[in-house]
Amino acid sequence: MSFRRLHPEQPDSFAFTPENLAWAKEVIARYPEGRQASAVIPLLMRAQEQNGGWVSEPMIRYIAEMLDMRPIRVLEVATFYTQFQLQPVGRKAHIWVCGTTPCRLRGAEELIKVCKKRIAEKAHQISDDGDFSWEEVECLGACSNAPMIQIGEVVYEDLTAERFEEILDAIAAAEGPEEWPQPGPQNGRKSSEPLGDLTSLTDESLFEKGSDAEALIAAALKGGKGAVKVKGGTKAKGTAGTKSTREASATRKPTEKASEASANKKESAGKKAAAIPAVTEGAADSRQAGQAGAGKGDETAAPLHGLLDAEALKTVSTPAAETVEKAAPKEPKLFDKPPAQIDDLKLISGVGPKLEKLLHSLGIYTFAQVASWGAAEIKWVDDRLKFKGRIVRDKWVEQAAALALGGEEEYIRRFGKKPR
Ligand code: FES
Structure with missing residues (x-):
């Protein structure tokens, strides 16, 4: 535990703003x-x-x-809890780098080198431009996504030194936290699941015909609500135990079963998609399911809200950065003037008010538009953003697809x- 002392240079006074004072009285x-x-x-x-x-x-x-406390008591609290900083910090971000064993083993040392190179040689020093400061802290509870950093309430996990530098660039260029890169894992994981194939429950004998485990899996594959207890063991509800299902399940590999179960889950969660008009013919881009009558400036082009049908929205993914880099830019479908239904693009993490304005100025107003972008369209939009590469890095396409498909619930x- 390091010494935590008040900074040698102190201001003359402190007082809450009228708004914060009213809030403080209400809390008290x-x-x-x-x-x-x-x-x-x-x-x-709040005062900090x-x-x-x-x-x-x-x-x-x-x-x-x-x-009505003695000042020493408040000082004890402020010096005990490390969320309180006892010296000035960077204007844009004070970065906590976890340096405990799991993060250390997974590359925290490299992240600390980036801090030293990009921010300041020593912890708690402020960068020359005044924007950043950093310190090494103990485990922040995200060890399964090591190495990681935290900035206030925002956590970036599964980091490499390169990705960390990109995040610093993005924060430096952003107007505010709403334009920061998407937090969470930075290597494509959604949470802390394995990156590759299954590494456990891979023993085929677990899935033998007629076994309880097999019946439960069959129930899941059928979209059944689970299992009921019956004499002699657990059996799946309803049709889960039919012969054909059992046989199909028993002959598939566990990985296939897992992906099918996940597809079934997606299907039930994506029922709201029925509300989105599906257009399925004539797309130039194979990812765009159709544009009939949806040309630029066509006021009857409501199908711009249905650039992709529900099935496509469930599976879209953002192309890799290298693919976008190599693609020839292609103008995506744009509106000449705001359509009757505009989506709140700020719900896409990484899009703040300024960026939303810029997207509007380009003719981009809906989640479906963003969800329909392939590599060529991303390249075109990217070329017009002040911070290139963020569409891919922040996974705008997946985010927009989720919002277009089922709003906040699907997100x-x-x-x-x-979503923000
Ligand atoms: S060791 Fe880094 S988050 Fe736990």
Whole structure:
């Protein structure tokens, strides 16, 4: 544990803004009489936020007085919990790099080298441009996605030194956190599942004909709601135990079964797709399922909202960066003026208000438009963005497909979190 001391240079005073003061009073009032000290952590957090990311000595005295505490008690809290910074931090981001064993074994050392090279040689020093600072911290609880960093509430996992540098570039260029790269795993994983094929439950004998495990899997493949207990073991509900299903299941490899089960899950979650008009003929790009009457400026071109049918929306993926790099740019389908139905493109992580305006100025207004982009269209749009490569890196196409297919519900199902 390192020493945590107040910074030698301190401001003269601190006071909450009127809005924060009103908020603080409301928080304090939540606690029973005599227990107001319980509000010390939320108040310190809000004060730190107001003060550009660090806790000052006048702030500690100010909060102590508000909560009728001795200043030393507030100081104890501020120095104990590492979410409180005791010295000025970078304007845009203070970066925590996990340096505990799993992250260390997976490359944290390289991330620390990037911090030293890009930000400052020593932890807690601020970069020359004032934008960044960093420190090494203990395990942040994302060891299965090591190595990782955290910035405030945002976590970037499965990092390489190169990807970390790209994230720093993106944050430096962004107007605000809403334009930061998509958080979470940076290597294509959705959470902490294995990157390759199955590594467990691969023993075929687990899936023998007529076994309980086989019956349960057959139930899942059939979209059954699970299993019921019957005498002598567990049996799948309904039609799960039919001969043909059992035989089919028993002859497939576990990996095939897993992907089929996942496809079934997607199908049931994607029922909302029926609301999206499906256009299926005549696309120049094989990923675009059709454009009949959907030309630029065609006001009757409502099908722009249905550039891809529901099936296609379930499976679209963003092309690899190298593929986009090699592609010849091709103008995607654009609107000349805003269509009757405009989607909130800011729900796509990585698109902030400024970027949304830019997309609108290009004629891009809907999730379906973004979801329909292949490598050539991405190249065309990318060439017009101030920060190239972010469409691929932030997986705009998958995000937009989920939002077009089933809104927030589908987005949460696929990405495990709410869209912005
Ligand atoms: S060791 Fe780095 S998150 Fe746990």
